[in-house]
Amino acid sequence: MSSMRVDFDPVAFExxxxxxxxYGLMYLVGFVGAWWLGRLRARHPASSWTPAQVDDLLFYGGLGVILGGRVGYVLFYNFGPFLDDPLLLFRIKEGGMSFHGGLLGVMLALWLxxxxxxxxxxxxxxxxxxxxxxxxxxxxxGNFINGELWGRTTDLPWGMVFPxxxxxxRHPNPLYEAFLEGLVLFVILWWFSARSRPRRAVSGLFALGYGVFRFxxxxxxxxxxxxxxxxxxxLTMGQLLTLPLMLAGLYLLWSAYRQPARAAEG
Known part of the structure; x- marks a missing residue:
């Protein structure tokens, strides 16, 4: 039985x-989805969030994702070429975004x-x-449509050919990650955060859950x-960068339940 070829046109339309x-449309789906879910959670009677705050939150978060993701990719995965050509940072059309950089960017944006x-x-x-x-x-x-971030070779029946x-x-790694880091992690966190939890617990579970799945x-x-x-x-760069995230998640969960603070707002 021949394997499926991952040979899609990365261009949606002109x-x-x-x-x-x-890939850009997938970012739009992510931002719109986060905005809608945030508005939905803000309508809860116990929430202290207003719709306007959720709208502003999306702006700050989106800025953190894009700037942090790009800077993180260049520093974590292309630091040598960046030293030779600093303008690489601005050549976004060449691709390259990092989750860990985006996470740091969002954390800074949310502090502001x-x-x-x-x-x-x-x-x-x-x-x-x-x-x-x-x-x-x-x-x-989006990575899957682009035919990138493929896995190791495999003879499993769901192996796919990345031209x-x-x-x-090869292992269709983008689909594995879409399922685990996307759908499964969402279900876990949405269920966990539906009830009042000690502050830091939801953040800790996110960091630990993402870290375990990615690793x-x-x-x-x-x-x-x-x-x-x-x-x-x-050991890959992704695993190395994920180790401190898992440790941070464990610490946040431990500290949240050791000395429970006020429940998270919303």
Whole structure:
């Protein structure tokens, strides 16, 4: 039985000379989904959030994702070429976004948001965390359409051929991540945050859950060609960057239930 070829046109459509890519549309799906879910959660009788605050939150978060994701990709995955050519940072059309960079960018953006609205930092992070996974899943679908971030070769029946990686069937890693980091993590966090939890608990579960899923999937993902494996023939850059995230998640959960603070707002 022949394997499916991942050979989609990355361009969704052209409008008035503007080329719109599926990957960009997936970012739009993520932002709109987060906005809708945030508005939905803000309508809860116990919520202290207003619709206007949710709208502003989307602006801050979106700015953090885009700027942080790009800067993180260049610094974490292309630092050498960046030193040789600093303008690489601005050549967005060449691609390259990092989850870990986007996370740091969002954390900084939300700190500024908290200063503006005088909200507790972790109360805001706890509100935001359940809104994120569907955007992560949409982004991975964008990677799949682009035919990138493929896995190792496999003879499993669901192996797929990524033309840019050669004729062998490979693990469809973007689909694994879309399922685990997107759908499964969303269901877990939405259920967990539906009841009042100690502050920091929802943020901690997000960090731990994403970290575990990402670390696991990286075992069958082909590392970036210009970086390769960092140690022991299996440790990738994604796993290395995810380790502190898992530790932070464990610490936040431990501290949340050891000394429970006021429940997260919303």
């Amino acid at each position: 409008l008035f000379g503007l080329t719109v890519h599926w 948001f908290c200063r503006k609205y005088n909200k507790a930092y972790f109360a805001v992070l706890d509100f935001v965390a359940p809104l994120v996974p569907l955007g992560l899943g949409a982004g991975r679908i 840019l990686a050669g004729p062998q069937a 696991a999937v990286e075992f069958v993902r082909t590392p970036d060609a210009h970086i390769g494996y960092l140690a022991w023939g299996w």
